[in-house]
Amino acid sequence: AQSVTQLDSQVPVFEEAPVELRCNYSSSVSVYLFWYVQYPNQGLQLLLKYLSGSTLVKGINGFEAEFNKSQTSFHLRKPSVHISDTAEYFCAVSGSSGTYKYIFGTGTRLKVLA
């Protein structure tokens, strides 16, 4: 079984400042890792994913994440945030075989301040 922990429920940050959203996972099998963004009353949009290979993954909208197997982490970063990045961010894990169902964290609300 897998589990995901997002330690920060809310992260306020000023516009153009860097941000890191933390995600830790646990699993007894090989995993795929994902970050999704959700705007109010909308579905989930994929930001980036780690399947294998390079541990630094670049995604859309200037986001990137680094897979750290020893620390079982997959933190999301952006060097300079915009007001439009204000949203809920979810980290998810799936097994690398089987049903590929997602296990989500509880989410981090990013609030970008002017």
Place this chain on the structure above:
Amino acid sequence: DTGVSQDPRHKITKRGQNVTFRCDPISEHNRLYWYRQTLGQGPEFLTYFQNEAQLEKSRLLSDRFSAERPKGSFSTLEIQRTEQGDSAMYLCASRGGLVGYNEQFFGPGTRLTVL
């Protein structure tokens, strides 16, 4: 638009009524998932289809819930005798095309409010 669609987007019902939601996945995707998201929480897995076969159900899916995917195309999720605790966003996702094979594509969700 070739994304995942869900209908209706919003549903308000009275406790005890039955409701049915529909999901139309991306056409070439053979895998379909239902999730439930309550306020302030991440989505939780409900059930999974590969083609028309329902291969996994979460223990969250009580006897009042049933899902189908006839002919391996669209899917329906029915809740019988709704309870206030069923109020949530119900998300559908599909997976399996040549593009983005290893990721799930989500629909906009159906928000259910049980009065």
